[in-house]
Amino acid sequence: MTNTLDRLAPSESQDLVSPGEVDTERVVDLVGQLLAAIGEDPGREGLADTPARVAAWWRSFFSPEPSAAPTSFPEQHVSGQLVVIGGMSVWSLCEHHLLPMNLDVAVGYVPDGEVIGLSKFGRIAQRYAGRLQVQERFTRQVVDEIAVVLGSTDVAVAVRGTHLCMSSRGVRMEAARTTTLQAGGRFESDPVLSQQFLALATDRWRVA
C-alpha cells in the first residue's frame, strides 16, 4: 500500500507551490488583441475597460489568500472519531478549455489527540482551486496537503465537479457531474470507515 506521505516525491511536491505571478499589463494587452481577433472593436464603449477587468480577474484567480500554518488545537481525549467537513464549494478553471469548474469538496479525517481548525480545510481547497486544474489532480493535491498538515495519512477527500466545458459547450450535458475520491491510510484499509465517510460526505449530493 502506498503511503501518501511517502508518495510526496520532490517533483510531485512542487505542485504544492503556488503558480507564478500574473503579468497584468501583458494580460490587458492580450485581451485587447483577443477582442480584435474575434472581430470586436476593443475601443468601443462597452469594451473599453474589459481588458483591465479581465486582467484583474486573472490576478485574483491566481492569488488566493496566502498559505498560513493551519491552526490546530490539542484535544487529548479526541481520537478515533470520524470528522467530515462537507459542502466546501470552490471554483477552479479547467486547464483544457479555460472554463470554470465548480468543485464541491468533502474532507474526512480521524483526529488523534489534536483537531484542525475547520475553515483550514476550506482554505486548502481554495488554494488548489486557484490555478489551472483537472479535477483528479486537485483531489490528490488536497489529500496530500492535509496529510502533511495532520502528519497522518488517515485522510479522505471526495469531490463532485461540475465542468462548464462539458455542460455549456462540447457535449452540452448540463446534468453531468464528476465524482472523484482519494482515500489514504485507514480510509483505504477499513471498509466501514470508508463507507461512513462516503455516506456523510455525499449526503447532499443525492438531493442536489
Ligand SMILES: Nc1nc2c(ncn2[C@@H]2O[C@H](COP(=O)(O)OP(=O)(O)OP(=O)(O)O)[C@@H](O)[C@H]2O)c(=O)[nH]1
Ligand atoms: N479527466 C479530466 N478531463 C477533463 C477535466 N476537465 C475537462 N476535461 C476533459 O478534457 C478533454 C479535452 O479533450 P480534447 O479532445 O482535447 O478537447 P475537445 O475537442 O474540446 O473535447 P470535447 O470537450 O469533447 O469537445 C475533454 O474530454 C474534457 O471533458 C478534468 O478535470 N479531468
Ligand SMILES: [Zn+2]
Ligand atoms: Zn475543460
